Every structure is written in structure tokens, then in C-alpha cells.
Amino acid sequence: MKVTISHIKADIGSLPGHSTVFKPVVDEVEGYVKEHGSSLLKSYYISHVGDDIQITMIHTRGTDDEEVHRLAWEAFKAGTVVAKKYGLYGAGQDLLKDSFSGNVKGMGPGVAEMEINARPSEPFIVFMMDKTEPGAFNLPIFRMFGDPFNTPGLVIDPNMHEGFIFEIWDIIEGKKIKLATPENTYDILGLIGSKSRYVIKRVYTKKTHEKLPDENVAVISTDKLSLIAGEYVGKDDPAGVVRIQSGLPAAGEVLEAFAHPYLVSGWMRGSFNGPLMPVGMKDAKMTRFDGPPRVVALGFVYKDGALSGPVDMFDDPAFDGARRTAVEIADYLRRMGPFEPHRLPEDDMEYTSLPRVLERHKSKFEPIEDTPKGKKVKVATTDVD
Ligand code: 13P
Ligand code: 13P
Ligand code: MG
Ligand code: MG
Ligand code: MG
Ligand code: MG
Structure with a gap:
């Protein structure tokens, strides 16, 4: 059905x-x-x-x-x-x-x-993030569906062993591509490591994709507010739905992708890198430096029109370690104040209010004589190590 x-x-x-x-x-x-x-x-x-x-x-x-x-x-x-x-x-x-x-x-x-x-038992987890952008899902979704060190089911379970198909969107150019693991793993990582541009939109199983090309097992919101509004109007704060079990990663495998608080873009004024802290609903509020960025996981089971649950999956001492590390990372990064790489790089600041501040000095810049004008080299013409 x-x-x-x-x-x-x-x-x-x-x-x-x-x-x-x-x-x-x-x-x-x-x-x-x-x-x-x-x-x-x-x-x-x-x-x-x-x-x-x-x-x-x-x-x-x-x-x-x-x-x-x-x-x-x-x-x-x-x-x-x-x-x-x-x-x-x-x-x-x-x-x-x-x-x-x-x-x-x-x-x-x-x-x-x-x-x-819907399968006879249809369990899924809704992940909801605040103070970050859609690309924050790239790393954990890849770990869930593409990394056997996170998801041993990729090695152990014959139904997962052949890998998954990732639909990746270039949200700047408005284009998409489908690439599969394990054969395209390095290409996928080459793209989704650039998380402000290439974002995982959907994941498909190989088995169903030929017969049912629209049947997906994970979907992430990729709406980018700055691209809609043309300026900073708050962060996108993405959400994702991930189906689990029977040929898909187990509940514990998808949660495991958040057991280490890796860095995401967002946090204060949408302009800083910070650790993504997994929390239960009781801690789903933003405080320190408007964060740190947080993720909540609600587990449901669907059957015959009804939802059972949710279970507040990160409301658990098993994630205390991740939360502690997140606080340590926050302590460390905050000491950098307005400096990169705590503050986002210039390209990402384009959509914040910083250009308006710097605009007033633009005409005051004087040329420096006899200095090579710095141009970023776009394409390496020879192989470099
Ligand atoms: P159970 O045998 O408890 O159902 O566990 C199976 C499983 O998927 C554990 O990750
Ligand atoms: P929100 O997108 O969550 O509103 O964040 C805005 C912000 O600038 C926080 O410092
Ligand atoms: Mg928000
Ligand atoms: Mg807000
Ligand atoms: Mg927002
Ligand atoms: Mg069981």
C-alpha cells in the first residue's frame, strides 16, 4: 500500500x-x-x-x-x-x-x-536540526548508507551488501546526479565534502531502483533560504526522514552516525562552524552562541495509516559522550572569535550581513604597486601531488 x-x-x-x-x-x-x-x-x-x-x-x-x-x-x-x-x-x-x-x-x-x-513493519526516524544547513546531513547520511565502519550491516547483511544509490543535488546550479556505493564512493565523497553546494537529497536501494525508481529510503530537506531570499534571513535548519531495518541500516546504525559531533555550518548568525550536538527534546533549545547546532531524532513505526511513537532517540546517556565532546569543541572554537575557520569562509559570508558592513570601505582601497594581483587558480593544468 x-x-x-x-x-x-x-x-x-x-x-x-x-x-x-x-x-x-x-x-x-x-x-x-x-x-x-x-x-x-x-x-x-x-x-x-x-x-x-x-x-x-x-x-x-x-x-x-x-x-x-x-x-x-x-x-x-x-x-x-x-x-x-x-x-x-x-x-x-x-x-x-x-x-x-x-x-x-x-x-x-x-x-x-x-x-x-510501506513494508509490513515500516520503522523510520525523523531527524531535525537547528542552526545549520542542508549539507549538515551529508556526512551522517553517507556514514549510515555508505560507511561499513559506521554500518556493519553493509558487510554482514546480504540485503545491504550491494550498496545504495545516492541522489546528490548541486543546489547552486540546480542540477542533480545519481551515484552508487561502493563503486562510486570516492566520487560521492569528492562532491558531498563540499557541503554548502552538493547535498544528498535522497537515497535508494539498488534492488528496488530499477523496478520502482521513485521508491527512496531517505530524504532530506534541501531548501536554502538565502537562495530564495537573496540575503540572510536565518538558517535553513534542515530535516530528514530515514527508513530503517530489513535491508536498510538498523536504528542503532543510523543513530551511530551522530555519535561524534562533527562540524557543521550555521550557529550564530548562520556564520560559524560548530559541532552538531545530538539531544533529546528536553534539550532542544539553543543557548550558547545561539547553539551549539543541535539534532533531535524521533523514531516512529507506521502501520495501516497510524503512527506509533515517537521515541526520543537521543534522550539517552549513550549520547552523553557526544554531547561532552560537542561542548569541548564549542569551548575550543569560541576562542577564535570572528576568525576562520570558526567563522565561515568569505564565499559563505556573501549571504550574511558582512558585505553591507564592508561596503563602506570598498572605495577607500588603494592599489599596491608592483604586486602580483592574486588570482585564484581554478583548474590545475598539471598533476600535482
Ligand atoms: P534483534 O534480533 O533484537 O531484532 O536485533 C536485530 C538488529 O537489527 C540489531 O541491530
Ligand atoms: P534561525 O535560522 O534558527 O532562526 O537562526 C538565526 C540566527 O541568526 C541565529 O543566530
Ligand atoms: Mg532555526
Ligand atoms: Mg529563528
Ligand atoms: Mg532558520
Ligand atoms: Mg528483535
Whole structure:
């Protein structure tokens, strides 16, 4: 039986800065979905991480469904009215367009959707991040589906042994490519290591891909707010849905990808590298330097239209070590203040407010005589070691 998982999220205001959602706003969003979604949805779950409200919806209308997208958009609009009433900071922040036009994509909210042939047992985990960008998923998704040191199932389980297909999007050029593991592993890594440009959008199994090319096992929201708005309007704060077990990575294998807090871009003013800290819902608020960036994992099982769960997977002492390391990394990096590589490199700062600050000095730069003008070499013409 075909079923669609649609996860749509947005920041529509928070308190006191970009720290956390406000209960009356979450309640309004939930109330709207409950009241207006009963004929559209089989089930839904409303959650949040940091200042982003997250709507997980189960239905049979397929991906990009106008009515499901409209429901989420209007729920966020209704929540924004309440956010404004309380004077929340950044009320309506991610709703970048005035009116809904058929699809929530390109309008600000992040979308991760997949239409699947539900298995007899259909467990999946929704990962939700705050204070970072879609490329933050590259490393952990690769580890889950492509790295046998993270996922021994790739070695041990005959159903996983042949590898997976990764759909990678170039979000700057608007192009995509499919590459498979293990044969294209190094090419995949060559692309997705550039995480502000190449992002993993979906993962497919090889076995089903020929017969069912749309059947995917992981999907990540790749919506980039700065590309929509043309300027910094907050970070994208991505979410992803990952199916697990029976020929796919086990729950523990997908969680294991977050057991080390690697660096992601975002954090304060969307302008800094910082550790991604796995937390339970009780710690899903942003404090130190508006972070550090956090990821929450909610585990569900789907059956016959109903969702069981969620289980708050990182609310567990087994991830205390990752959290401790994240705090140590934060201590270390913060001492660098506004310097790279804590602060993001110049290219990534293009969409922040820094260019406006530096603009006033632009005309004051004087030429330096007899100095070779520095040009970045784009292509190496000879092999270099
Ligand atoms: P169980 O035998 O407990 O179901 O475990 C199987 C498994 O997938 C562990 O990762
Ligand atoms: P959000 O995208 O989570 O609102 O973050 C904005 C910001 O600038 C935090 O410092
Ligand atoms: Mg915000
Ligand atoms: Mg946010
Ligand atoms: Mg944001
Ligand atoms: Mg068992």
C-alpha cells in the first residue's frame, strides 16, 4: 500500500531570540492541522527543535500535493498570527512569500517527502536540526548508507551488501546526479565534502531502483533560504526522514552516525562552524552562541495509516559522550572569535550581513604597486601531488 510521509518545517518566531518555540504558537499550528487536516491526513505529529516547528504528516496523496502543502503553509500562517500577538522574535521568519501558490517549495519552509510502498513493519526516524544547513546531513547520511565502519550491516547483511544509490543535488546550479556505493564512493565523497553546494537529497536501494525508481529510503530537506531570499534571513535548519531495518541500516546504525559531533555550518548568525550536538527534546533549545547546532531524532513505526511513537532517540546517556565532546569543541572554537575557520569562509559570508558592513570601505582601497594581483587558480593544468 502506497503512503506518503511529508515532513514540512518552518521557523515562525521564537523566544527570547532564536532559542526555542513558544507553546501557544505550537498549539495553534497543531490545532490548525487537527481541524483542517482530518480529511487529508491519515495521521500527523507536531514537534520542534530550537526555534523550528516541525509537522510530520502521513497521507496517500503523493509528494508535492497542493492540499497537503497548503495545509502546512496555512498552519504556519495561523501560528504566525499568534507569534506576532506575543511579539515573538522573527515572527513569520521563514514564510518568505506573501501568498501560497500550489507548493510550499521555494517559499521558505523546509520539505522532506517520500512516497513509499510501506513494508509490513515500516520503522523510520525523523531527524531535525537547528542552526545549520542542508549539507549538515551529508556526512551522517553517507556514514549510515555508505560507511561499513559506521554500518556493519553493509558487510554482514546480504540485503545491504550491494550498496545504495545516492541522489546528490548541486543546489547552486540546480542540477542533480545519481551515484552508487561502493563503486562510486570516492566520487560521492569528492562532491558531498563540499557541503554548502552538493547535498544528498535522497537515497535508494539498488534492488528496488530499477523496478520502482521513485521508491527512496531517505530524504532530506534541501531548501536554502538565502537562495530564495537573496540575503540572510536565518538558517535553513534542515530535516530528514530515514527508513530503517530489513535491508536498510538498523536504528542503532543510523543513530551511530551522530555519535561524534562533527562540524557543521550555521550557529550564530548562520556564520560559524560548530559541532552538531545530538539531544533529546528536553534539550532542544539553543543557548550558547545561539547553539551549539543541535539534532533531535524521533523514531516512529507506521502501520495501516497510524503512527506509533515517537521515541526520543537521543534522550539517552549513550549520547552523553557526544554531547561532552560537542561542548569541548564549542569551548575550543569560541576562542577564535570572528576568525576562520570558526567563522565561515568569505564565499559563505556573501549571504550574511558582512558585505553591507564592508561596503563602506570598498572605495577607500588603494592599489599596491608592483604586486602580483592574486588570482585564484581554478583548474590545475598539471598533476600535482
Ligand atoms: P534483534 O534480533 O533484537 O531484532 O536485533 C536485530 C538488529 O537489527 C540489531 O541491530
Ligand atoms: P534561525 O535560522 O534558527 O532562526 O537562526 C538565526 C540566527 O541568526 C541565529 O543566530
Ligand atoms: Mg529563528
Ligand atoms: Mg532555526
Ligand atoms: Mg532558520
Ligand atoms: Mg528483535
